[in-house]
Amino acid sequence: MSEERRLDVLRAIVEDYVRTREPVGSRILTERHRLGVSPATVRNDMAALEEAGLIAQPHTSAGRIPTDKGYRLFVDQLAEVRPLTVPQRRAIETFLSEAVDLDDVVARAGRLIAQLTGQVAVVQYPSLRRSGLRHLELVPTAEGRLLVVVITDTGRVEQRFLDVPVGMDDGTLGELRARFNAAAAGHRLTEIGTAFERVTEAMPDDHRALATAVAAVVTAALGEESEERIVLAGQANLARSSMRFEQGLRPVLEALEEQVVLLGLLTDMTDDAGVAVSIGHENRLAGLAETSVVTSGYGSSDGDTVAILSSIGPTRMDYPGTIAAVRAVARYLSRVLPS
Amino acid sequence: MSEERRLDVLRAIVEDYVRTREPVGSRILTERHRLGVSPATVRNDMAALEEAGLIAQPHTSAGRIPTDKGYRLFVDQLAEVRPLTVPQRRAIETFLSEAVDLDDVVARAGRLIAQLTGQVAVVQYPSLRRSGLRHLELVPTAEGRLLVVVITDTGRVEQRFLDVPVGMDDGTLGELRARFNAAAAGHRLTEIGTAFERVTEAMPDDHRALATAVAAVVTAALGEESEERIVLAGQANLARSSMRFEQGLRPVLEALEEQVVLLGLLTDMTDDAGVAVSIGHENRLAGLAETSVVTSGYGSSDGDTVAILSSIGPTRMDYPGTIAAVRAVARYLSRVLPS
DNA sequence: ATTGGCACTCGGTTGGCGAGAGTGCTGGAG
DNA sequence: CTCCAGCACTCTCGCCAACCGAGTGCCAAT
Numbered sequence: 208m209s210e211e212r213r214l215d216v217l218r219a220i221v222e223d224y225v226r227t228r229e230p231v232g233s234r235i236l237t238e239r240h241r242l243g244v245s246p247a248t249v250r251n252d253m254a255a256l257e258e259a260g261l262i263a264q265p266h267t268s269a270g271r272i273p274t275d276k277g278y279r280l281f282v283d284q285l286a287e288v289r290p291l292t293v294p295q296r297r298a299i300e301t302f303l304s305e306a307v308d309l310d311d312v313v314a315r316a317g318r319l320i321a322q323l324t325g326q327v328a329v330v331q332y333p334s335l336r337r338s339g340l341r342h343l344e345l346v347p348t349a350e351g352r353l354l355v356v357v358i359t360d361t362g363r364v365e366q367r368f369l370d371v372p373v374g375m376d377d378g379t380l381g382e383l384r385a386r387f388n389a390a391a392a393g394h395r396l397t398e399i400g401t402a403f404e405r406v407t408e409a410m411p412d413d414h415r416a417l418a419t420a421v422a423a424v425v426t427a428a429l430g431e432e433s434e435e436r437i438v439l440a441g442q443a444n445l446a447r448s449s450m451r452f453e454q455g456l457r458p459v460l461e462a463l464e465e466q467v468v469l470l471g472l473l474t475d476m477t478d479d480a481g482v483a484v485s486i487g488h489e490n491r492l493a494g495l496a497e498t499s500v501v502t503s504g505y506g507s508s509d510g511d512t513v514a515i516l517s518s519i520g521p522t523r524m525d526y527p528g529t530i531a532a533v534r535a536v537a538r539y540l541s542r543v544l545p546s
Numbered sequence: 547m548s549e550e551r552r553l554d555v556l557r558a559i560v561e562d563y564v565r566t567r568e569p570v571g572s573r574i575l576t577e578r579h580r581l582g583v584s585p586a587t588v589r590n591d592m593a594a595l596e597e598a599g600l601i602a603q604p605h606t607s608a609g610r611i612p613t614d615k616g617y618r619l620f621v622d623q624l625a626e627v628r629p630l631t632v633p634q635r636r637a638i639e640t641f642l643s644e645a646v647d648l649d650d651v652v653a654r655a656g657r658l659i660a661q662l663t664g665q666v667a668v669v670q671y672p673s674l675r676r677s678g679l680r681h682l683e684l685v686p687t688a689e690g691r692l693l694v695v696v697i698t699d700t701g702r703v704e705q706r707f708l709d710v711p712v713g714m715d716d717g718t719l720g721e722l723r724a725r726f727n728a729a730a731a732g733h734r735l736t737e738i739g740t741a742f743e744r745v746t747e748a749m750p751d752d753h754r755a756l757a758t759a760v761a762a763v764v765t766a767a768l769g770e771e772s773e774e775r776i777v778l779a780g781q782a783n784l785a786r787s788s789m790r791f792e793q794g795l796r797p798v799l800e801a802l803e804e805q806v807v808l809l810g811l812l813t814d815m816t817d818d819a820g821v822a823v824s825i826g827h828e829n830r831l832a833g834l835a836e837t838s839v840v841t842s843g844y845g846s847s848d849g850d851t852v853a854i855l856s857s858i859g860p861t862r863m864d865y866p867g868t869i870a871a872v873r874a875v876a877r878y879l880s881r882v883l884p885s
Numbered sequence: 886a887t888t889g890g891c892a893c894t895c896g897g898t899t900g901g902c903g904a905g906a907g908t909g910c911t912g913g914a915g
Numbered sequence: 916c917t918c919c920a921g922c923a924c925t926c927t928c929g930c931c932a933a934c935c936g937a938g939t940g941c942c943a944a945t
Contacts, residue, residue: 209917232907247919250908269925270906308767310775345699354648356703358683358695362701367648382712428646436649442781445801456795460782520674548886569936585886589939606940798889 215242216252217261218285225523230270234299262455273405275487275522278499282484283527291535295323301534303543309333309363312546313438316516316540321441323532327463331470332436333363333365333506333514333544340391343425345384353380366430371417379414385419386410388475400426437466450521452497462494465517473515477504482537487522497522501529505537506544516540554581555591556600557624560612566863567584569609614826614861617838621823621865628866630874634662637730638874641881646763648702650776655855660780662871665859666802670809671775672845672853672883673730674704679730679738682764684723690703692719694763697734704767710756718753722760725749771773776805781845802858803834816843821869821876826861836861844876845883856878 219240223231231248233253242249254269256262261277264270273281291299299319306312313330318330320365346354352371386409390402403422410418442463445456452459472492477483480502488496499522504512516537518529547617558579562570572592581588592610595601600616603609612620618721630638645651647746652669685693690706725748729741742761749757781802784795791798801808811831815824821842827835838861843851855876857868 230907235908242685245919246907247883247921248917252919256907264908266926268905268924270907306707308707310705341685342695344681344683346680346697356681356697358685364705365694366649366703368645443796443803446794446796447798457782457785460785464780464782505755547922584888585938586890587886590887593940603939605894607895607936609938734928880899 211254212242212244213255214285216249217256217273217277218281219255220271221277221281221285224272224467225525226505230265230272232270233546235270247449252371272336272523275489278486278522279423279489282486286527286530291323291531298533299323299539303536306543312540312543314440315405316536317408317438318438319536320516320518320532321444324520324525324529325441325444325520325538326518326529327442327444328440328516328518329463329473329514330438330440330460331473332438333512338395339426340429342523343387343391344499345380345421352507353421355421355428357425357428359429367424368422369420376497379417381412382408383418387421387425390541399429435471439463444520451522454497458494458496459498459519462492465492465494468492472500472516473500477502477512477515478503479504480510484526484530495519499524499526501526501533503533503537505540513544551581551583553624554579554596555588555618556595556827557620559601559610560620560624563611564864566860567761569611570603571609574609586814588749598800600690601794609808611696611862614828617825617861617865618828621679621825625866625869627670628868629885630662631645635874638662638809638878642875642878645882651879651882653779656777656779658875659855660783662732663859663864663868664780664783665779665788665857665863665868667779667855667857668782668802668808668812669777669779669855670812670853679764679768682723682730684719684760686834692760694760694767696764698701698766700766701777706767708763710759718756722749722753722757724762726764738768742763776809778802783859788812793836795831798837798858799834801831804831804833807831812839812841812856816841816851816854817840818843818851821873823865823869834858840865840872842872842876844879852883 208413216236219483220231220248223236223239236242236249237244237246243359253262256277257264257271261274261280262271263274265272302315303312306315309332313332316329319370320326320330328532340357340359341359342358344356346356350371351372355367355369357365357367359365384525386406387403391399394402400422403426407415407418407422434438442460445452445459469492472485472495473492475491476483482501485500485502487499490498490500492498498519500519501519502515502517504515506513516533522528555575555631556580558568558575562575562578570587576583576585594600595616596603596610600613600619602613603611604611619882641658642651645654648671652671656667656669659665659669679696679698681697683695683697685695690775692710694706694708696704696706698704725745725801726742729745730738733741739761742764746754746757746761781799782815783789784798808831811824811829814830815822821840823837824841826838829835829839830839837858839856839858841854841856843853843854855872857872859868
C-alpha cells in the first residue's frame with residue numbers, strides 16, 4: 208500500500224469535493240482521476256486515510272469528505288501553486304491604480320479580493336505605528352468642541368473630538384497649533400510624546416490644561432487601539448448557493464461583525480513571510496469553525512508589514528486559487544501604497 | 547359592516563403577523579384581540595380587505611398576511627407612535643457621546659440602530675456641500691506622488707492622491723500650501739474655485755501646472771461625487787431566524803453592497819421633515835422588494851439635513867418601534883454633531 | 886348586520902417502499 | 916505482500932398514498 212498513492216487519493220478527494228460540493232466515493236474517484244487502480248484498492252486507501260483522521264463520511268452510505276486536518280495536509284504538501292492569468296494580473300493593477308485616495312485603495316482591494324475569490328474579503332487599514340507626524344490641525348466646531356486632525360506621513364488621517372472650555376479664542380488655538388507642529392516636525396511617533404511634553408511645559412499657565420489635553424488626544428490617537436479599522440467586501444458572496452454552512456450564515460456574519468476580535472485573529476495568524484492559512488476549527492473564533500481564512504500582510508515594498516488583508520470562505524474552498532489571489536493583491540497593494 | 551372595524555381587523559392582522567410571523571386566521575384573531583365579534587364576521591371583513599388588496603393568503607387554506615399596500619395603510623393611518631423607553635434614550639445618549647471622532651460617531655450610530663431595531667442599519671457620512679475649507683495640506687509620499695488632504699469646518703476630512711512630476715522640492719510645496727490656504731480662508735466651498743484660479747494665475751510658470759492640478763483635485767474632492775460614503779451595521783441580523791426571505795438573503799446582501807445605488811434610493815425617499823418609510827415593492831431596488839426601509843435625515847440642530855440614516859428590515863417589521871428608534875437616533879446625532 | 890353550522894380545499898406530515906450509492910470484508914490471483 | 920473482483924450490508928433519498936388540521940366561503944337563521 209504505497210504512501211504516495213494514498214496522498215494522491217487525498218488530493219483527488221479534496222479537488223473533487225471542492226469542485227462538486229458532494230461527498231466523493233471510490234468509483235467516481237477512479238473514473239475522474241487516472242489513479243491506475245481499482246475502486247476496491249481506493250477503498251482500502253480511504254479506510255487508511257479515515258483512520259488517520261484526514262477524511263470522514265457524513266453518513267455510512269455516502270462518499271468521503273476531507274476533514275480540517277485533511278485540508279491542512281493538502282494545503283501544506285499537496286497543493287500546487289496556480290498563478291493568476293495575465294488578464295487577471297492586469298485587472299488588479301489597473302483597478303488599484305485608479306484609486307483616488309487611501310479609502311479608495313482599501314475599498315478597491317477589498318472588492319478585488321471578493322471578486323477574484325468569490326468570498327468575503329477583509330482589509331485592514333495601514334497601521335500607524337511606524338509613521339511620522341506630518342501635520343496637526345485644530346478645528347473648532349461646535350462651541351466647547353474641538354476637532355483634532357492628525358496627518359501622518361504615510362497618508363493616513365485620524366480625527367478626534369475634544370471637549371474644551373468654552374470661550375477659547377482662535378489666537379490661542381493658532382499658537383498651539385504652530386508650537387505643536389514645530390515640535391513634532393521630523394519626529395517618529397514614539398518620540399512625539401516627549402516633544403509634546405516640552406511644549407506643554409512651555410505654555411503659559413492658563414493654556415496649559417488645553418495643551419495637555421490636546422497632546423493626550425494625539426498620542427492616544429496614534430496609539431495601538433486605533434489600528435483597528437478594517438473594511439469588508441463581498442458579503443453577498445456568503446449567500447451564494449455554493450456556500451451552504453451547516454450552522455447557517457449567522458455565526459459567520461456575527462464573527463465578521465466582531466471587528467476587533469476578527470482583526471486580532473488575523474493579526475495572530477499572519478507571519479512575516481507570505482500567505483498564511485487557517486482552516487476550520489483552527490480558527491479561534493467559534494463562528495468561523497466552518498470557514499477557512501487566507502491572509503497576507505502587505506505594506507511598503509521593502510517587506511515591512513503595515514497591515515493585513517484576507518479572504519474568508521468555506522473550508523471547502525479553492526485553496527490554490529485563493530492563495531494566489533490574496534498574494535497577488537497584497538503585492539500590488541504594497542507597490543501602489545505610499546511608502 | 548362598519549368601516550372602522552375593518553381597519554381594526556387590518557391592524558390586528560399586521561400586529562399579529564409581525565409578532566408571530568405566521569399567517570393569521572379568523573379564529574386566532576378573535577381570541578387574541580377584543581374585537582367583540584365572532585370569527586365569521588371577521589371572515590367577512592377579511593374578504594373585503596382582500597378585495598381591496600390590503601391582505602392576501604399564501605395558499606387557499608392558510609390565514610391572511612398583509613400586502614405591501616396593507617402595510618402602507620397601517621403605517622400611514624393605523625400605527626401608533628410608541629416612544630422609546632427612558633433607559634433606551636439614555637443608552638443612545640451616552641453611547642453617542644462617548645464617540646472619539648467622526649468615524650466613531652457614524653459607526654456608533656449604525657450599531658445603535660442595528661441593535662435597537664434588530665435590523666440592518668445604513669448611515670451616511672455628513673455631506674460636504676455646505677462646508678467651508680478649513681485647511682489644505684500637501685504631503686509628499688512616494689516619489690512622484692502627492693497626498694492632498696482637505697479638512698472642512700464640519701470636521702470631515704478628505705484625502706486624494708495626485709501624481710506629480712518628480713523632483714519637486716519641499717519649498718515649492720510649502721509655498722503652494724501657504725497660498726492656497728490663504729486664498730481659501732473663510733470661503734464657502736462654492737467660492738473656492740474662483741479663489742484658487744487667482745492663485746494659479748499668480749504662480750510662476752514652472753509651477754502653474756502643479757497648482758492647477760492641486761486645485762482641480764481639491765474642487766473635485768469637494769464635489770458631489772464624493773458624498774457617497776456610507777456605513778453598514780448589523781448585517782448579522784439578516785441571518786436571524788426572524789428574517790426569512792422568500793428569495794433568500796442574496797438579493798438583499800447584493801443590494802446593500804451597491805452602495806451608490808442604495809444611497810440614491812435613500813436620498814430620494816428622504817424628505818426634509820421627519821421619518822420616511824418605503825415598503826416592499828415601493829423600493830426601486832429589486833433586491834429590496836421584500837424589505838422595508840425606514841430613513842430619516844439628520845444634521846445640525848437647525849433642521850438642515852446633511853446626511854441620512856436608515857434601518858432596513860423585512861416588510862414584516864415592527865414599524866412603530868423602528869420609526870421611533872430611527873427618529874431618536876437621528877435627533878441625538880444632530881445634537882452631538884459639530885454644526 | 887351578525888352569527889353558527891357545514892362542506893370544501895389544500896398544505897404539511899407521516900409511514901412505507903424501492904432504488905441507488907457506497908462501504909467493508911473475504912478470498913483468490915499476480 | 917499488493918491488488919482486485921464479488922458480495923452482503925447499510926443508509927439516504929425520493930416517491931406515493933393517506934391522513935389531519937387549519938382555514939375558508941357560503942347559507943340560513945337570528
